Amino acid sequence: MFLFLILYICPKLINLLNLIIMDTNMEKPYVVGMDIGGTNTVFGIVDSRGNVLATDSIKTQSYATIEEYVDAVCSKLLPLIDSMGGVEKIKGMGVGAPNGNYYKGTIEFAPNLPWKGIIPLAALFSEKIGVPTALTNDANAAAIGEMTYGAARGMKDFIMITLGTGVGSGIVINGQLVYGHDGFAGELGHVIMRRENGRLCGCGRKGCLETYCSATGVARTAREFLVARSEPSLLRSIPAEEIVSKDVYDAAVKGDKLAQDIFEFTGRILGEALADFVAFSSPEAIVLFGGLAKSGDYIMKPIQNALDENVLPIFKGKTKLLLSELKDADAAVLGASALGWEAK
């Protein structure tokens, strides 16, 4: 009879606990998402349906010490939080950062950031803002965003490639983000694409994918092509050191052959790399994210062609090449924010 009582009471207790937990969630209906890019840091408040309710940003490179940086973020983020009802409405904070270690909440030796060594970023924000904070690679965060709200909805195996200042990646296998044994897996921007005479990379090595297929890689290709070739080009009207990938796109749209060739060159190298990635995890789709991916057929056609030509026959035509379905700013903030719900 005692057993009966226990078995009868236990489910009631569990229900009660669930109600308490649900109540807590309703009392804390928002999370903070923050994306630390090489250029900009964007942060925002997100609700449980994935609506980005308020955002702001600062320049990442303007702060020599991590303390100054955290203070600068907080000076803009805390007013946002206050406008949503204060910190007691925030369930947690998720951060996407280069070289972010999911297991430890640290940024470790990020080549594109001004703060060197191991930075305990999650702990710093958790202390300053007073909410549990989790952290991962910025591209992993974007992949979570894409899986939850974007082009990879419902997929269990896909690779997200972010084409920004650098090239990042988030790999999802069996429905799980791949963090690796140390929390840093998925650095596909740093596979070597040119083993001889490869371009020097910010990581200290040569020939990394990132040196060719990032926005800065495209600008670098433009400068190389302008020196190596003598034909006229709209790009010649811009001082070489000031050319950015957007200039190349604008020239390509106006029919500039040299600019179109720059995208052809960039797309082919990316397609070759994607073919190798397919041999690794045979994803259902590769999702491209970032400004470069929006250069339309100028870049998508050479990527698709090089992928088709270089992929192992057994994988031919199987992996979809997709564009991110998330708005640029939102994707990173949304993805990072998803971590906030589970932060402890």
Place this chain on the structure above:
Amino acid sequence: MFLFLILYICPKLINLLNLIIMDTNMEKPYVVGMDIGGTNTVFGIVDSRGNVLATDSIKTQSYATIEEYVDAVCSKLLPLIDSMGGVEKIKGMGVGAPNGNYYKGTIEFAPNLPWKGIIPLAALFSEKIGVPTALTNDANAAAIGEMTYGAARGMKDFIMITLGTGVGSGIVINGQLVYGHDGFAGELGHVIMRRENGRLCGCGRKGCLETYCSATGVARTAREFLVARSEPSLLRSIPAEEIVSKDVYDAAVKGDKLAQDIFEFTGRILGEALADFVAFSSPEAIVLFGGLAKSGDYIMKPIQNALDENVLPIFKGKTKLLLSELKDADAAVLGASALGWEAK
């Protein structure tokens, strides 16, 4: 009171069911493991503790049709099964095969096998022998063996590289084999290592890792080096077309500089490839398996050096380079057999 009775009786029923299931396992105490290599097909009977109790083999290439091949395997396998008490003692059969599709139980377009197209191998054996049969990539099977009985015991993130007639791989992430969306993931022997003037591969493309770092790749390097260089070498006493990787090892052990350089060349390319693999999944260890891996420091030193020199700084010194701890023949059979326990 009725509820009480149900709650009291249920655990008893579950116990009874468990006993019936255990009894079935005890009545079927063995599995069959089979490894289909480009050269040999090895099969054996394995018990639940991973003891390989009996094995036999046939030559893979001697049978033009898949029916002849299955008959040839069965003519040697069925007597083994009979010697263990008959087919009613066999729980299931697991097969490791090139281009093996875990989801469908098929071999699909395997470039190194004589049977073209899609071969429903699991179904053929299941019908012929009368036990449930599961199938995967031969290297995936080896990885399962290594995880269960070998150098990767207890690891959740590792990559197995098999250096045989070809180069295969089995990738374990979060404790799970990576099959990809189509069942074919983990073809790391076919990442492109030389994009210009790469060697022609059996897959129809050029510059694959396999063309350099398989046993046949080593023999190919030997022939290239003997033509390109004029110094004396023990290898010159062997007709060029007959050189195999074992000859190169034997010459290296005798102090032959050219033979040692062949291993240096092979090891460096493999180390470069491993550095890229680490960027993907950041494994705790990479386990090397196969004859080549047993060439000691001649090959292991250049692999380790090239890995250290080429790996992204964030991963430096983190990934262990290990040798398989399984006996050659046993590893493949053991790994494949592990699939047999779960075959349905």
